[in-house]
Amino acid sequence: MELTKENILILLEEVKDPEIPVLSLVDLGVITGVTISDESHVTVNMTPTFAGCPAMDYMKKDVERTLDKYGITNHTVIMSFDQPWDSNKLSEKGRQHLKEFGLAPPPKYDLILDLDILEHAKCPYCDSENTDLRTPFGPTLCRSMHYCNDCRQMFEQFKPL
């Protein structure tokens, strides 16, 4: 395999969010950069979704393990806030995977969070928009809990941030 940014990103497709195993870190948008030096040293830059997310350290180690597995041992993985994550960084493929997993993907927005955006969630089961925000906190830091008035089920949304 030729050492290019594109090829590294293909390898990193394998690394999934441990709490949402259908979502790769690339689709989640937490891989903010891949650079390869003239001496073939690979640097992967990452940024946390939520600062207190306990899965971030695990994800960083998983990236290191995956690079090692493919024989790329000359690497550095850096976690920083240099390019802070927001939910618009989720890829289209990632959004589709979330929906299939039963988690409403976050709406795309202009990065000015207001109550309307937080309350607006489309039911991942029946696509109804007739839903209510029950609580902005859920089983993990990145999820809020909602109720669908049409199919009458609770569902979770990956929070817009």
Place this chain on the structure above:
Amino acid sequence: MNELAIKDLLYKLADDQLILGHRNSEWTGFGPILEEDIAFSSMAQDKIGHSLAFYTLLQDLGETDPDTVAFTRNANQFHNSQLVELPNGEYDFSLIRHFLYDNAEIIRFEMLSQSSYEPIAKVTTKLKGEVKYHVLHANTWIKNLGSSTEEAILRLQSSLTEAIPYALGMFETSKFEQELIESGVYAGEEAVKAEWLERIQAVIEKTDLKLPDLNTTEPKFGGRNGEHTEHLQPLLDEMAEVFKIDPTAEW
């Protein structure tokens, strides 16, 4: 940029988030309803994550590592406001404290996201979005409960009156205040307080609660300089219990 001024500011931000994060975690398993148990536990996790981000910036400036800083200092070395160290009390007190605190913290983060000190600007740009959820949570409950039953209103009013002097203590200025303002780090505590008052007034006006007269309220200062109530040291002892038995333990 005066490094001492930046460090002083970072310690205040980090210690506030760590101590309130710990208090919030004391609701885990005890929330009045499941959703509130989850909410306070989630905010605990967020806030402790935020303190780690600030302690990491301090480490970049030559301070010792985050765990050592968090677990080995005594109460008089902490720079948090006294508001955050007070015991949780009943749910009404925790809710009022959360409302008064997070409405101030989000303003600080919004200002700092425009800071001339780039490392703080980057971190707070990220964290302000997370705190937005904390503010949404607090404001929603204050609006709902503050105009509901007589008991709810009485309890919240009594907690509000009790917490206000401590809340004013959050805005205690440091000796570096003028320097931080002039160098564009942020607009300073007086500016945070003015904006905070407007925002909490806007919520309180929608309820049957009354904000006590702030002109006749004596703020509880001291926390920023290591003067604390008798409640902080027992909290620190409990928080550091595992670390003190085995500093290499992972949990």
